[in-house]
Amino acid sequence: MANLITLQEYKDAENLTVNRDDYRIDYLIESVSQLVKTYCGNSIVDYYNTSKVEVLNINWDTNVIQLTESPLVSVSSVEERVSYSSSYILLSEADNDYFVDTTLDTIYRTTGTGYRSWRKGPGAVRVTYNAGYADTPKDLKLAIIDLVTYYLKDEYKERKTLAGASMQNPGTSSQDSSVAFPDHIKRVLDLYKNF
Numbered sequence: 223m224a225n226l227i228t229l230q231e232y233k234d235a236e237n238l239t240v241n242r243d244d245y246r247i248d249y250l251i252e253s254v255s256q257l258v259k260t261y262c263g264n265s266i267v268d269y270y271n272t273s274k275v276e277v278l279n280i281n282w283d284t285n286v287i288q289l290t291e292s293p294l295v296s297v298s299s300v301e302e303r304v305s306y307s308s309s310y311i312l313l314s315e316a317d318n319d320y321f322v323d324t325t326l327d328t329i330y331r332t333t334g335t336g337y338r339s340w341r342k343g344p345g346a347v348r349v350t351y352n353a354g355y356a357d358t359p360k361d362l363k364l365a366i367i368d369l370v371t372y373y374l375k376d377e378y379k380e381r382k383t384l385a386g387a388s389m390q391n392p393g394t395s396s397q398d399s400s401v402a403f404p405d406h407i408k409r410v411l412d413l414y415k416n417f
Contacts (some may be wrong), residue, residue, distance in 0.1 A: 223268040225255040226358045227366050235367045243374070250370045261403075263416040264271040266293055266362070273298055280346040285337040287329050291353035294327040298350040304340050310348055317395060327353065353373060365410035373402060 233239070260264050268274075269291050277285055300320050301310035313319035321330045329338045329349065340347055348373050358366070403411065 223259070223265060225251050226258060226266060227251055227255070227363050227370075231363065232370060235364075236371065239269050242304060247370065247374065251366075254366055254369050256372065258362075258369070258411060258414075261411055262414045263290065265415060266414065267354050267356075267358055269352055270295060270356050271352070273350050273352055275348065275350050277345045278347045278349070279338045279344045280342045282342070283339040285331045285339055287331075287340060287347060287349070289327050289329070289349065289351060289353065290416065291351070292327040293353060293355075294324045295352040295354070296324070297322050297329065298352070301348045303343075303346060303348075304341060306344055309313075324411060359414075360381055361410050362414055365407045369403070369407050372407070 229244060229251060232251060274291055276289060276291075278286070297315075300313045300315075302313055302389075303310045316321065317379060318332050318334045322328075322331050323330065331338050
């Protein structure tokens with residue numbers, strides 16, 4: 223899928239003009255982009271223009287389904303099926319079959335006057351939608367640039383030796399249950415994380 227920053231954006235931000243590390247930087251951009259998407263549980267830019275089809279298993283009575291990608295931009299279709307072996311039936315927002323709440327990235331199963339539960343079962347609901355950002359948000363770009371530099375300069379290693387001198391890097395995060403991102407990067411990534 224799409225990288226969250228480009229090589230040129232990285233070079234502009236870091237004021238680099240030399241091309242000798244371009245291959246390594248490009249590799250790190252690809253790896254860090256995937257790392258950020260995995261950590262955030264969100265593709266950020268991949269489904270803004272390309273529709274995502276999400277099939278949901280409904281295990282208990284509920285009138286709410288929450289989609290995995292955010293922020294929700296639009297919903298193309300919502301389908302429900304009675305049983306695992308039956309075909310999906312297209313629901314209509316105009317007929318009050320469901321209500322889309324873009325602030326919570328949520329779809330409610332409704333009737334004309336209230337709520338009703340989604341059908342239960344494996345793959346009971348299928349939603350086609352678009353979500354994310356047209357371009358990576360600037361604060362997230364900054365965190366990704368810092369993270370690429372973090373790996374480019376081997377700052378993740380706790381101890382380095384250079385020309386006989388030893389440098390000790392302290393732990394990178396003082397936050398509880400840290401995944402060892404530097405604090406200033408983790409704070410930004412957590413803003414885009416789906417919990």
